[in-house]
Amino acid sequence: MAENAPRRQPTLDEVAECAGVSRSVASRALNNAPHVSRAKRAAVERAVRQLGYVPNSTARALATRQTGAAALVVSGEDPSIFADPFFAQVIVGASGALEEADLHLMLCLAASDRGRKRVGELLRSKGADGVMLMALREDDPLIRMAEEAEMPVVFGGRPVGPAPRWYVDVDNVGGAREATEYLVSRGRTRVAAICGRLDTEAGRARYRGYRDGLLAAGLDPFPPQEGDFTEPSGAAAMAVLLTKHPDLDGVFAANDNMAAGALRTLREAGRPVPADVAVIGFDDLAVARIADPPLTTVHQPITAFGREMARMLVALVNGQDPTPLILPTRLVTRSSA
Amino acid sequence: MAENAPRRQPTLDEVAECAGVSRSVASRALNNAPHVSRAKRAAVERAVRQLGYVPNSTARALATRQTGAAALVVSGEDPSIFADPFFAQVIVGASGALEEADLHLMLCLAASDRGRKRVGELLRSKGADGVMLMALREDDPLIRMAEEAEMPVVFGGRPVGPAPRWYVDVDNVGGAREATEYLVSRGRTRVAAICGRLDTEAGRARYRGYRDGLLAAGLDPFPPQEGDFTEPSGAAAMAVLLTKHPDLDGVFAANDNMAAGALRTLREAGRPVPADVAVIGFDDLAVARIADPPLTTVHQPITAFGREMARMLVALVNGQDPTPLILPTRLVTRSSA
DNA sequence: GCTTCCAATGGGAGCGCTCCCAGTACTCAC
DNA sequence: GTGAGTACTGGGAGCGCTCCCATTGGAAGC
Numbered sequence A, B: 001m002a003e004n005a006p007r008r009q010p011t012l013d014e015v016a017e018c019a020g021v022s023r024s025v026a027s028r029a030l031n032n033a034p035h036v037s038r039a040k041r042a043a044v045e046r047a048v049r050q051l052g053y054v055p056n057s058t059a060r061a062l063a064t065r066q067t068g069a070a071a072l073v074v075s076g077e078d079p080s081i082f083a084d085p086f087f088a089q090v091i092v093g094a095s096g097a098l099e100e101a102d103l104h105l106m107l108c109l110a111a112s113d114r115g116r117k118r119v120g121e122l123l124r125s126k127g128a129d130g131v132m133l134m135a136l137r138e139d140d141p142l143i144r145m146a147e148e149a150e151m152p153v154v155f156g157g158r159p160v161g162p163a164p165r166w167y168v169d170v171d172n173v174g175g176a177r178e179a180t181e182y183l184v185s186r187g188r189t190r191v192a193a194i195c196g197r198l199d200t201e202a203g204r205a206r207y208r209g210y211r212d213g214l215l216a217a218g219l220d221p222f223p224p225q226e227g228d229f230t231e232p233s234g235a236a237a238m239a240v241l242l243t244k245h246p247d248l249d250g251v252f253a254a255n256d257n258m259a260a261g262a263l264r265t266l267r268e269a270g271r272p273v274p275a276d277v278a279v280i281g282f283d284d285l286a287v288a289r290i291a292d293p294p295l296t297t298v299h300q301p302i303t304a305f306g307r308e309m310a311r312m313l314v315a316l317v318n319g320q321d322p323t324p325l326i327l328p329t330r331l332v333t334r335s336s337a
Numbered sequence C: 001g002c003t004t005c006c007a008a009t010g011g012g013a014g015c016g017c018t019c020c021c022a023g024t025a026c027t028c029a030c
Numbered sequence D: 001g002t003g004a005g006t007a008c009t010g011g012g013a014g015c016g017c018t019c020c021c022a023t024t025g026g027a028a029g030c
Helices: A012-019 A023-030 A038-051 A057-064 A079-083 A085-100 A113-124 A141-148 A172-185 A201-216 A231-244 A256-268 A286-290 A302-317 B012-019 B023-030 B038-051 B057-064 B079-083 B085-100 B113-124 B141-148 B172-185 B201-216 B231-244 B256-268 B286-290 B302-317
Strands: A069-075 A104-110 A130-134 A153-156 A167-170 A191-195 A250-253 A278-283 A296-299 A325-327 A330-332 B069-075 B104-110 B130-134 B153-156 B167-170 B191-195 B250-253 B278-283 B296-299 B325-327 B330-332
Touching (some): A023 A038, A057 B057, A069 A085, A069 A302, A079 B085, A085 A104, A085 A130, A085 A302, A085 B079, A085 B085, A085 B104, A104 A113, A104 B085, A113 A141, A113 B085, A153 A302, A167 A172, A167 A302, A172 A201, A172 A250, A172 A278, A172 A296, A172 A330, A191 A231, A191 A256, A231 A250, A231 B286, A250 A256, A256 A278, A286 B231, A286 B256, A286 B286, A302 A325, B023 B038, B069 B085, B069 B302, B085 B104, B085 B130, B085 B302, B130 B141, B153 B302, B167 B172, B167 B302, B172 B191, B172 B201, B172 B250, B172 B278, B172 B296, B172 B330, B191 B231, B191 B256, B231 B256, B250 B256, B256 B278, B256 B286, B302 B325
Parallel strands (some): A069 A104, A069 A130, A130 A153, A153 A167, A167 A325, A250 A278, A278 A296, B069 B104, B069 B130, B130 B153, B153 B167, B191 B250, B278 B296
Antiparallel strands (some): A296 A330, B296 B330
16 A cells, blocks of 8 residues: 555655665765774665665754855846846856855845845745855845855955955956056057946955056046946946047947947947947857957956855865955956957 | 753743643644534634744645745856846846746856756755756756656746747747748848857757748848857947947847847947947846837747746646747837937 | 772763643632 | 533644764774
């Protein structure tokens, strides 16, 4: 009669019985722990194979107080922020590093009150062993949540305000400065900036780098023309700049999406790039290569960024105390500047 | 002395004690179950607030045999497949639907033997309540794993071979056919195809649609020029086509990435688009709008695709038996054709 | 031959929650 | 006043695993 019952997954007890050992021995054998004789170890392995046993991860999690999962939280005011290919690359890197540590990846788009509330509960209910936080804005409620969670937290990109204990970031200031200096070195003197959201640290830092670069060359920085890191916002910002400063001859955009938008606006306005206006981006996403003309841009190692963030979290979960990391950028010259 | 101990999260027992009720009553109150007096319900709520109690999700999962998580598995031979912005949009949709059902999202890039093995273990160890499978190739080992997992499985896009019981797909044949017919209606008579991987159902179906469209118009289909859905592969395929069939006047690319690549090759070859060669894509990703000229393409509702996939899985998890779903496509005309 | 020591063993107590079920108290109809 | 019915209540048995610890038996040392 049990024959037709929906066959449950076998349990450790059944494996132990089948192997003629106690549950303890079976458990130790399974976890490659010492104090198991060769013979019994073999017997357990046989039983595992015979019964098709796989340990129940939930039960294990309860007993060990470790879930075997890490959460990657992407903040934002609406989920479409995640459509930026930047995040996909981060995930590729993070996923690889987590795989090495045998952790699963939980992805949380915290882009609504509901979403943020769920993240809070995930953290407080010990639903993951640690968290990676990205795309935080100034006074982001997630910052508090993370602090209150008694759980390792790694910031992917410093938040606005005091630097957290553990983070991975990119040299935003340096990269932006290098880009601007490059523009200047190519003879541009009226270089405007399409900057990213100024309620993010990346947005601010890149504008600072731009400003530093111009000041160092004795040129006047333009006031920030703010976009939100999307292509349309870049196109719009470029249009405004063209009206306000028709004589500009260079543009630093705080990311490639906005640079692509700027390119579009310039094309529509009949301002040839780079002959008339030089454009430079930031990120070195696929769009930089596809754009017409191909974008000169500040490359940042996005996959490495994700990887290092995950590695830092793994270290934290293992009780270590890693140090913050700032990844270098590098200028990639193509045709737009 | 307990004062200085690292304060553990309070447990249900402590909440119960603090509220002066039994654990059972506290549990019922927490889950809004019946058979709890107003007074005790209030007492429990007060205790919860006072102690800052949050139920431990692992313990709950063990007791209920439900993890509260759904896995999204992206197959592929290397993780970079995930860099395709297509997946990000799917995730936005899926994430929203899962949020409604209060499920968390586990993301698995099964792009190595190790990765696939981990997915297998996730499924068999009951690490999630259900799975969504995407980007499967012919004879993909994940198909078997999914079958063997005693867990709801939804396919995002039919796999090559017999249709699974539950899937969400897009009308690939119809969309490709409409695109091709559009090209023909605009007077193109020598229309080539840059098709996607032919070991995926989407790749095959779109080629079929292309072929059907040409045959219906009494024109000869070109043999498939295969790419792998990436921009460089599209550029390469276009180069080959240009050599083999210099007289072509239209190209149907099986996705926007490859269409963008084709555009690049055509530009470099000095073949104006669409004057000389008309190009049409598939997906309607951001790149289609950014491309120069902006791509005419087959729009598919990607976010809805993700959402419906997740909803189907939720229905399955709730014991319902949803029916497969095929989403419509729609031609979006811009300038490339 | 008798301690000493240690690898191997298995019983049992959790981990923190849900849920069955027996028991209690109370209302209401007759 | 009695019995049936009903809304609460809390004890206890799991869910499937890990891990502490007391126990055992054989090898090693004298």
